[in-house]
Amino acid sequence: MIDKALYHQDYSEIEIDTAVKTMEKSSSPPPTIPAIIDYLSGAPHKVIMVDNTSSGAIAESYPSFLRRGISIVTPNKKAFSGSYQLWQDIFSAAKSGGSLVYHESSVGAGMPIISTMKDFVHTGDEVTKIEGVFSGTMSYLFNSFAPLNGTGSKWSDNVKKAKELGFTEPDPRDDLNGLDVARKLTILGRLAGLPIENPSSFPVQSLIPKELESAKNGDEFLQKLHEFDSQMEEQKAAAQKAGKVVRYVGSIDMASKKVKVGMEWFDPTDPIATLKGSDNIISFHTKRYGSMPLIIRGQGAGGDVTAMGVSGDLLKVLVQLG
Numbered sequence: 001m002i003d004k005a006l007y008h009q010d011y012s013e014i015e016i017d018t019a020v021k022t023m024e025k026s027s028s029p030p031p032t033i034p035a036i037i038d039y040l041s042g043a044p045h046k047v048i049m050v051d052n053t054s055s056g057a058i059a060e061s062y063p064s065f066l067r068r069g070i071s072i073v074t075p076n077k078k079a080f081s082g083s084y085q086l087w088q089d090i091f092s093a094a095k096s097g098g099s100l101v102y103h104e105s106s107v108g109a110g111m112p113i114i115s116t117m118k119d120f121v122h123t124g125d126e127v128t129k130i131e132g133v134f135s136g137t138m139s140y141l142f143n144s145f146a147p148l149n150g151t152g153s154k155w156s157d158n159v160k161k162a163k164e165l166g167f168t169e170p171d172p173r174d175d176l177n178g179l180d181v182a183r184k185l186t187i188l189g190r191l192a193g194l195p196i197e198n199p200s201s202f203p204v205q206s207l208i209p210k211e212l213e214s215a216k217n218g219d220e221f222l223q224k225l226h227e228f229d230s231q232m233e234e235q236k237a238a239a240q241k242a243g244k245v246v247r248y249v250g251s252i253d254m255a256s257k258k259v260k261v262g263m264e265w266f267d268p269t270d271p272i273a274t275l276k277g278s279d280n281i282i283s284f285h286t287k288r289y290g291s292m293p294l295i296i297r298g299q300g301a302g303g304d305v306t307a308m309g310v311s312g313d314l315l316k317v318l319v320q321l322g
């Protein structure tokens, strides 16, 4: 999804080489990660590796790319939300290799979330709390299934639609189990100065029905999901009975070091309740902003907006590499 959207954007000055495809032409079986690193580090110019996968294996090899002087631009959350050790290795490898690593679209797709977080920290502000809707998929699902007006459409149909629209992770269970949001909060918490060990070190509410936890793959999961629509209908009805709407949110409280991810009820007038489509809304509470948080809202998933985040990073890295 992202790789295709990226190719459709207009670059007049960037030469894009799909390293894996180039190597596949001349070698079989497919190249290993060390072979890709050797190939890229032998290039006559400075190289930027754009990782548009959700592969954990590639993410774990980022320090090896960076140490060899290969800069990285990526929307892949796995490296930055893996172990805290990997996080530290990535940034120390970049320092020793003179390379750069940019991952704006790992949180909020094209929205300026990571750059804003970095600006708070670099300009001496102190982030006290971050909260909001961090998943384009979850936003789309809840906005369509439990809209403010009308009855809404079936949960399982919306999940299929979110996948078709390119909002979900390659395996939509990664969104529905809450891990996608947990990964984003891990990244933001670390940038704000909280050494979160990993996305499993705080409470995360999964929306995967117990009966489908053993599904063999994402396709089997999607085929059977409709059998459990009543579970989400119950959640919606309970909120409605109390005059509220249910939405999927996350928050980090820096003072108490509490991070949480899950469903909560909101008044129909709350900005979270009135989101549309795949919108994210993220509120940054900081010392400088006092009692009025800085709020960023916008489309939080989809090929074009994510490709914008990736290409914006690419241009920043190009400028810095000269």
Ligand SMILES: NC(=O)C1=CN([C@@H]2O[C@H](COP(=O)(O)OP(=O)(O)OC[C@H]3O[C@@H](n4cnc5c(N)ncnc54)[C@H](OP(=O)(O)O)[C@@H]3O)[C@@H](O)[C@H]2O)C=CC1
Residues within 6 Å of the ligand: 001, 002, 003, 020, 052, 053, 054, 055, 058, 075, 076, 077, 105, 106, 107, 108, 109, 136, 166, 167, 168, 169, 170, 300, 301, 302, 303, 306
């Ligand atoms: N979609 C969105 O709105 C957003 C996505 N992201 C992130 O962007 C990344 C990509 O998402 P998206 O484009 O939606 O996913 P897609 O499933 O559409 O694309 C993933 C691509 O990666 C390729 N791929 C997977 N593993 C490897 C590998 N080991 N080596 C080479 N290629 C590989 C896949 O190839 P094949 O199909 O052949 O397996 C596929 O072309 C993910 O990390 C996601 O979290 C971030 C923000 C928003």
Ligand SMILES: N[C@@H](CC=O)C(=O)O
Residues within 6 Å of the ligand: 105, 106, 107, 108, 109, 134, 135, 136, 137, 138, 167, 168, 169, 175, 180, 300, 301, 302
């Ligand atoms: N699956 C993610 C994609 C962007 O990070 C989401 O739905 O937000």
